[in-house]
Amino acid sequence: MKKISFSNPHRKKHFDFFNAMNHPHFSITANVEVTRLLPYFKKESISVHTGLVYLLSKAANKVTEFRRRIRGEEVVEHQAVHPSFTVPTAATDVFSFCTVPYNPDPGIFLKEAAAHIEKMKTDPVMEDEPGRDDYLFLSAIPWIRFTAIQHAMHYHPHDSVPRISWGKIFNEGDKKLMPLSVQVHHALMDARHVGAFYENFEKFSAQPEAIFK
Numbered sequence: 001m002k003k004i005s006f007s008n009p010h011r012k013k014h015f016d017f018f019n020a021m022n023h024p025h026f027s028i029t030a031n032v033e034v035t036r037l038l039p040y041f042k043k044e045s046i047s048v049h050t051g052l053v054y055l056l057s058k059a060a061n062k063v064t065e066f067r068r069r070i071r072g073e074e075v076v077e078h079q080a081v082h083p084s085f086t087v088p089t090a091a092t093d094v095f096s097f098c099t100v101p102y103n104p105d106p107g108i109f110l111k112e113a114a115a116h117i118e119k120m121k122t123d124p125v126m127e128d129e130p131g132r133d134d135y136l137f138l139s140a141i142p143w144i145r146f147t148a149i150q151h152a153m154h155y156h157p158h159d160s161v162p163r164i165s166w167g168k169i170f171n172e173g174d175k176k177l178m179p180l181s182v183q184v185h186h187a188l189m190d191a192r193h194v195g196a197f198y199e200n201f202e203k204f205s206a207q208p209e210a211i212f213k
Helices: 009-019 037-043 049-060 108-120 189-206
Strands: 002-004 025-033 066-072 073-079 082-087 096-099 135-141 163-167 169-170 177-186
Touching: 009 189, 037 135, 049 082, 049 108, 049 163, 049 189, 073 163, 082 108, 096 108, 177 189
Parallel strands: 082 135, 135 163
Antiparallel strands: 002 073, 025 177, 066 073, 082 096, 163 177, 169 177
């Protein structure tokens, strides 16, 4: 982790402008193509849920701004950020959070994710580790082909952890599409950075054999 200071005057103004707002977050939802991804997951016996968590985490970690967080008056940049994602539980009909350390090696990540998910079924949690902000908050909403989403979050002080959600996969012609939503802190990033995240994910989805090798 390292501290970030914006030396460019306009970039500093951009940060101060949005950081002073009561609601400094913005959200984008778009349909992304997953046509080649689903049959690949089936062929390789990869869980769709954990496979998507891995790809979304990889796409976010490749964009520097997704690894930046606001801490009081400072901005810090993590070397890596780790998915904390929703999973169903056996204890009740509401979800549990499941945090898995991000590992660029998909084999290691998927193995650890499977073990963490199994534990959460009977020992669910709703708390984050105190003092940590190196998360990506991910949630699956596979029942709904949503076109927008708004997340619960702290506004005072501002929560700068990105929220990433995906919804029901559907057919459009010969393609399979999936709604994907991203909610981020505008002082830390702009639409071009969110666009880079989407581009990363669609690139990975189009060539899964190059990612999960």
